[in-house]
Amino acid sequence: MLAAAVCIAAQVASLPPARLIPPPPPADLDALVAKDLAADLAAARRCLLENGVAAARRRDAAAALARAAGTGEAGAIAAVMDAIVECAGTCGATRDLADLLVSMAAEASKDPAAIERLSTAARDAASPLRMVALRTLAAMAPEARPDAVRSVAVRTIALKAVPGAMKYDVTEVRAAPNEVLEFVMENPDSMQHNLLITAPGKMPEVGVACDKMGETIEGKGRQFVPDLPSVLAAMGLVDPGRTGRVFWVVPDKAGTYPFVCTYPGHWRTMNGKIKVTAPAPG
């Protein structure tokens, strides 16, 4: 069983708040990406960590750092993991770095050091690498994973904003502790919507905070995602006709975790429940 295999001691109360809003790209981004990364390691480091850098350029930057350290392809994977740890969810590149590491899953599966580091992070609720480690392990062929994480999988929850109704078309999801869920939300409505997952019982607290954000100029800039520990995961505002996604590792604590749109005024009707129940023993 996944719960037994990936023994993750998640404590909901200790989870960091969602960090969603990347800072703008730096003004010298064009000059930065035009540099010879092999010759300018400071530029290579910045290319990994800055917002707005193309994935291929980040990969080049990781490779340049690895070559400089004499660690080859395995070193590039380590450089990306180091950058994610350095970001710790607060720099603009967080999501791009996570997607980059997941795209390197096949290479990582051949690197014992990467496998070991990912497996360790997947079991550590406090690790900034935990979510991306689970996603990367899930992207590997099952036979390439170590026994302890062989059953890791990402389950997609597809849902839509119902046009004109201020509702999601899915209002209840059942999940097991430690599952990795990917919410994929289509928005065929004529207005923006988002999707936040909150701690049990905390939807009103988050909803009220977001209604207040609607009264400020900064609120929309922050995509109506409050910096509260009760926000466990957040998908930013999704424009009409677009699709958004957010990953979430289900805590190992059973309970009902609300998911909710926090565009001001929406939270009371546009919400649903994730019911987390422990699988039957055996």
Ligand SMILES: [Cu+2]
């Ligand atoms: Cu909404």
